Amino acid sequence: MTTATATLFNYSFEVRKPAPQAHVPVQIKRIVVVGGGTAGWMCAMTLAQALLPKGVEIEVLESPAVGIIGVGEGSTPWLRGFFDKLGIEESEWMPACHATYKCGITFDKWSTKPGFESYFHPFASMLDNLTMTQFVHNVNARVQGADVHAHPNRFFIAARLAAQDMAPKPDQHFPFDVWYGYHFDAVLLGQFLQKKAIERGVKYRSCHVKEVKLGENGDIASVVIDGGETIGADFFVDCTGFAGLLSQQALKTPFLSFSSNLFNDAAVAMPTPIGEDIPSQTISTAMRHGWSWKIPLTERFGNGYVYSSSFCSADEAERELREHLGLLDSDTPARHLKMKVGRVTKHWNRNCLAVGLSQGFIEPLEATALLFIQHTVSTFVEFLEGGDMSEPAKDRYNQRVNEHFEGTRDYIVTHFKTNNRTDTDYWRANASNGNLSEPLQELFRTWLSGRSIVADVTQQKLGKGYPVFSWYCILSGMGIFPESDQMRAPTPKEARYKMTEIDNLLARSALNFRKQKDVLAQIPPKRREDALQIYFW
Numbered sequence: 001m002t003t004a005t006a007t008l009f010n011y012s013f014e015v016r017k018p019a020p021q022a023h024v025p026v027q028i029k030r031i032v033v034v035g036g037g038t039a040g041w042m043c044a045m046t047l048a049q050a051l052l053p054k055g056v057e058i059e060v061l062e063s064p065a066v067g068i069i070g071v072g073e074g075s076t077p078w079l080r081g082f083f084d085k086l087g088i089e090e091s092e093w094m095p096a097c098h099a100t101y102k103c104g105i106t107f108d109k110w111s112t113k114p115g116f117e118s119y120f121h122p123f124a125s126m127l128d129n130l131t132m133t134q135f136v137h138n139v140n141a142r143v144q145g146a147d148v149h150a151h152p153n154r155f156f157i158a159a160r161l162a163a164q165d166m167a168p169k170p171d172q173h174f175p176f177d178v179w180y181g182y183h184f185d186a187v188l189l190g191q192f193l194q195k196k197a198i199e200r201g202v203k204y205r206s207c208h209v210k211e212v213k214l215g216e217n218g219d220i221a222s223v224v225i226d227g228g229e230t231i232g233a234d235f236f237v238d239c240t241g242f243a244g245l246l247s248q249q250a251l252k253t254p255f256l257s258f259s260s261n262l263f264n265d266a267a268v269a270m271p272t273p274i275g276e277d278i279p280s281q282t283i284s285t286a287m288r289h290g291w292s293w294k295i296p297l298t299e300r301f302g303n304g305y306v307y308s309s310s311f312c313s314a315d316e317a318e319r320e321l322r323e324h325l326g327l328l329d330s331d332t333p334a335r336h337l338k339m340k341v342g343r344v345t346k347h348w349n350r351n352c353l354a355v356g357l358s359q360g361f362i363e364p365l366e367a368t369a370l371l372f373i374q375h376t377v378s379t380f381v382e383f384l385e386g387g388d389m390s391e392p393a394k395d396r397y398n399q400r401v402n403e404h405f406e407g408t409r410d411y412i413v414t415h416f417k418t419n420n421r422t423d424t425d426y427w428r429a430n431a432s433n434g435n436l437s438e439p440l441q442e443l444f445r446t447w448l449s450g451r452s453i454v455a456d457v458t459q460q461k462l463g464k465g466y467p468v469f470s471w472y473c474i475l476s477g478m479g480i481f482p483e484s485d486q487m488r489a490p491t492p493k494e495a496r497y498k499m500t501e502i503d504n505l506l507a508r509s510a511l512n513f514r515k516q517k518d519v520l521a522q523i524p525p526k527r528r529e530d531a532l533q534i535y536f537w
């Protein structure tokens, strides 16, 4: 067993400042982004910050006839870095988007193992350095059969805050930063970013792209819009959602489906009212043929059911969601959506970058889609500023983005694979699914043999999706331990950490936090520590 310390789990990452001296390849003078959903505007904002000062023109085209997907209400902590980098304060964007703070996600009813029916996946923080060693120690001991407490919830401040509807924003004098994500209204976020982007110099046209024209070399030369006008550019960004108009349809970039690993391909969504207290967590509850999300915004809850259409119809899913929400007799309208799960083989293909749903999608169980958008665009800017647009550079770029997708997919697959529900064919099929990547199979073998999974995660693609501590959380949270009748009394070394001491430490720490509704009423200014921009990855 390794004697892992918390630092092992935290990769510090400093957000790159725009590089004023970096050159943009001369062939890029004008970029057209097709699509004005969250992907289109996040992309436009990031490109604008890096490229407008260098004289590159950026124009967004958005169809008045095709709406945005309008869901996507949860984020990872990385969204904080997105706004920080753009110099936009929480006190400005959060109220405009009905946003709330998010400590993490509770997974309810994914396992039926006694004591493991629910667990919390926290966003890790500097404060968790005080309890991470104890968590890992206990989990390692329990995997080897020692009867010690190894459920994640009692080890992380975020779990305690979420349980009490507290915002993960400590008082100003508290010496630790606590990392967090957000919930927000997807439509309002898009509108906010659009307004900001236009203020910052991005051009915008409401028009429907009818045709994509390729040049003799096979690159995209222009797009033709309603009325016949041709709009040219040196580089195009495809943010047209699942349609993938430029990348998949025009350039014929192959799409790799994840349907053999991830069965869910549809969703139904509907809002419910929110009470006085505003929770600070997403709740993901296992349903008969998928799972439901419950996301608190300042004005309402966003709810939805992600399911597999191979196992249940849209009507059945809607009925089950209504029952779950107590809306069986309500006329609250439901929105039904189809999901295309997988990724393109080349996110950067020729003179086109696919961003957002057009590049691929993994079901929103860990709310990772906006992170993919951020990662895809900021890595692209990094490559552009490196000045290399050669095919080998594109290959390196695509490999990076693909590894991020595969690592994340494997983490999502783990939620389904480790379930022990037997109530429906859906859950049985997920538990017995043998279509797992080789790194994931290796990780399960390592875990079940009682060895450390650190090398499996950090040296393989798995670590490109989620850090080691998240793997510890999911496997311990789902109770992947020897059965209780196989447990033995711990040795003194294995039992060296007292849970009461951890409870007391977290209880004292929690005194420095306030209810989410009170914090949202007056969003505090940025803390000094925030400026360090440390990301736990």
Ligand SMILES: Cc1cc2nc3c(=O)[nH]c(=O)nc-3n(C[C@H](O)[C@H](O)[C@H](O)COP(=O)(O)OP(=O)(O)OC[C@H]3O[C@@H](n4cnc5c(N)ncnc54)[C@H](O)[C@@H]3O)c2cc1C
Pocket: 034, 035, 036, 037, 038, 039, 040, 061, 062, 063, 064, 065, 066, 067, 068, 069, 070, 071, 072, 073, 074, 075, 186, 207, 208, 209, 210, 239, 240, 241, 242, 243, 245, 267, 304, 337, 338, 339, 355, 356, 357, 358, 364, 367, 368, 369, 370, 371
């Ligand atoms: C059920 C569900 C739940 C989700 N939950 C989350 C979550 O919790 N967290 C998260 O991060 N993500 C989530 N997502 C993903 C998230 O919604 C998307 O990643 C995000 O909204 C970006 O979408 P987009 O901009 O790529 O596409 P869209 O919102 O579909 O936008 C497409 C744009 O392209 C334009 N367009 C299309 N065709 C044309 C044309 N011919 N000419 C001109 N313009 C055109 C449209 O007008 C529109 O502006 C979820 C997705 C689904 C399906």
